[in-house]
Structure formats: structure tokens, C-alpha cells
Amino acid sequence: MDTLILLIPAIIVCAAVLALFWTQSKPKKGLLFGVTLPEAALDDPRLTALKKEYRKAYVRFAFAxxxxxVPLLALSDYFSLAFIYFFIWLGAVLASSTVPFKQFHHKATVLKRENGWFTGETRQVSIKKEIEHMTGLKPWSPYWFIVPALICVPLIIISLQNGDPLLRLTGAAALLMTGVTLLISITFTHGKPRAYSRNPVPNAAIQQAARRYWSMFWLTLAIFEVMNATIAYNVLSEGTMIGLGMWLGGIAMVSLAPLFGVFYVHNVIKDLEYRYGSTDGVSFEADNDMHWRHGLAYYNPDDSSVWVQKRIGGGMTFNLATKTGRRLHYGLFVIIAATLIPLMVNIVRADAHPPKLLIDDAGTVKIESSEYPYSFELSDVEELTLEDALPTGFRTNGMATSTYARGNFSLTDLGKAKLYVFKQAPPFIIIKLDELYVVYNEEDPARTRELYEELAEKTGISGENATE
Known part of the structure; x- marks a missing residue:
């Protein structure tokens, strides 16, 4: 049920993104694919062919x-993984949705330059410094892989002392992965050069930049994998009880990180190809389109405005050439990450660590919960019942899915309450305290009844038992 709820906003997002970019296949105010074109050029058969290809590209994007x-349906039993997957999917869709647009924006830009389809004033834009800078870039030395190798050493020492044969190999496996990543990095940075441009000057510059970026990525990935292996070892060695499905789902999602990294670096290099590949490496003629990177991002050092009207879609966008514009733009991503990451961590903890009710020798009842721990004395219990039906109400400060409810609630018939329940696993222990109810159960009904009998015996209070 929870995953079906996530599907609704997902479909809305997909439809909105598709509608936004689909409309760009029709000229609007002289803009086509974010490129300003004269009226006479809009009927050119080459642009007509691009429009057809563009629509097909976004049909494929929508299907993909x-x-x-589909994996959201497979994660129906693990809301935390479904929730995380939804945001991974959302980020991937929003990031990849611009890829076809950028591709066709570039093709239209090349046609514009070749045919002189400029509007308004034009000027020669010098790119000599940028090309010289990229040409001077060097890939990071393979010796930097000593860093992840050294990080492996403590893990190797600790894991070799573990009695479990599989866990004993964790450190060695992490070191092996570092070696594999090193070999891949060398292949990318010292392999056969790729042709990014017909002109040798920008081609050499983009090649050098590509080698630098790939070397940075593979080193970062090697460190990430070692840290990931360390975390996995600590979790497994502590005997944390995580279901097989949740564990495999977690591994699959962590494995998406390298894919996203490859996608990101590939697109950074593709951006360089779009910007410099069709030039002579010295300068190019341009009109006001030069201030719109791929027709999407505004970058104009000569404009002090922080906000400008978007070319694609409605609303405003930032001028990334201004400090304030950059801070606001990237600050949004920081705020989103600072909000979502703790939320995701809490949801995973809630799925992986269900509450536990413990009674100590001093007569204190403790409910251990990752986010909503609570304790009370047996002497404070006024009523105690075991019910088949979960009282209805609404959440005031807690977590609620179709599977469980935890935290602070206001119940229709009882009032203020703390819930620690698996909704689909009756019966439920209802404990009345002074102006507060505590509702608790275990996922195993038999264990719930055992706890009820223990509480009833120690408090001397017993209500009507739920039917067996």
C-alpha cells in the first residue's frame, strides 16, 4: 500500500517532466530546443528532422x-527501502531528463553556427584560455590509490580476527576491489584516446580534461567502496538483525552510487564536448544564446541580476555567474540533502530496529525505540488489556506506514497515546497510565501474549484477553 502511494507522485513527476520538454519541440518566441533562431530558419528540413528525433527520444525516456x-512494487514489504528508492528514482529522472534536450540543443546550435542563423548583435567569444587550461590538465597519479589501500589495512587486521569465514575475508575483498578500481582507472586515463572533435586543438583539450575527471572519479570510488565495506563489516559483526530482502535491497541501492558517478562524469565531459567540440579552439561567433548553457542555465558575468526569467518552463532561475546566484543554487541542494538524509536514516533504523519492551528487576518498563524510547514504572499502570483491534486515531509526532505505527498519537477513544505496534499483527497490549496510553505489540502474536501475561502477573492487573 505504501509503495502504491509513492507511485502517485512518481507518475505525476514523470508526466510533468515529459510535458515540459515535449513542448520544446515546437518553436516558441523564436526558441527551438533553447536556441534562438530567425523565423526563416524554423522551416528548415534539418530542424524538422531534429524535431521528430527529439520526440522519439523523450518517448524512450518516458518508457525508461x-x-x-517497477522495483517499488518489489519493495512493498520494506517501506524504508521503497522510500529511499523513490528519491533515488526522482533524482535520476530529474537529472537524466535534460540529457536528450542538451543533445538536440547542441545539434541545433551547430546548425545555427554553420548557417549563420544569428539574431541580434553577435560577437566573437574567445575560448583560448579555457582550452589552454584543459590542455594542461593531467590525470591524478595512480600512486594516490595508496590512500584507499592504507584505509584497508585496519579492516584487514580486524576482519582476520573474526571467527566467521566470510567476514574474515572482508578486508582482503576491499583491498582487491581497490586493485580492480586502479586497473579500470589506468584503462580510462592511459587507454586509446577518444575523438571529441574534428579539430585537433579542442579535441586534445577535452581528452586531457576527460582523463583528469575519470582519474578523480575512480579514486573517489575506491575510497567509497572501502568505507562501504567497513560499514558492512561492522553491521554484520554486531549481529544486527536485518531481513535478507532488506539487506539485499540495501546492497543494490549502495551499488547505484558508482552508476550515478559514471553518469555524472560522463555528462560533465559531454558538456565540454558540446561547448568546445564544434569550435576551432580559439573563438566562436555567438549572440545572446552564449549566456544560456544548453539553453537551461544562465551564466552572464556582465549581468548583475541574481534572478532572470527562465527560457524553458515558467518561473525564474539564477544567474550562476554571480556569487549570490551560485550560493542560492547550490544551497538548495545542500538543504534538500540535509533534510532527506536524516529522514532516510531514521526510516531505515525504524525498519531494521523494531521497538523492544523490557521489564527490569526494579519494576521499570523500558521500550527501546530508535526514535521514540519511553519508560514507566509498573506501579504507574492503572489498566491493562489485550485487544484484537487497534484503536483508531491520528499521528501527532511519530512514524506511520501500512505496516507499523511508532511515536506519539491521539487516539479517538483513548486520547493521548504512544504507539509501538505492527498494524497487521494483532493482538495489542493497551496500558493505561496517568493521562497517557501505551499501545504495544510484537510482530509475533505469541510473543505479544507472553509479554501481556508477564505484565499482568507483575502488576496484578488483568483485563479481558483477546480471543486466541
């Missing part, structure tokens, strides 16, 4: 985005 929602 919808197909990527």
Missing part, C-alpha cells in the same frame, strides 16, 4: 522512467 518504477 516508468520501467524504473
Amino acid at each position: 522512467a516508468c520501467a524504473a518504477l
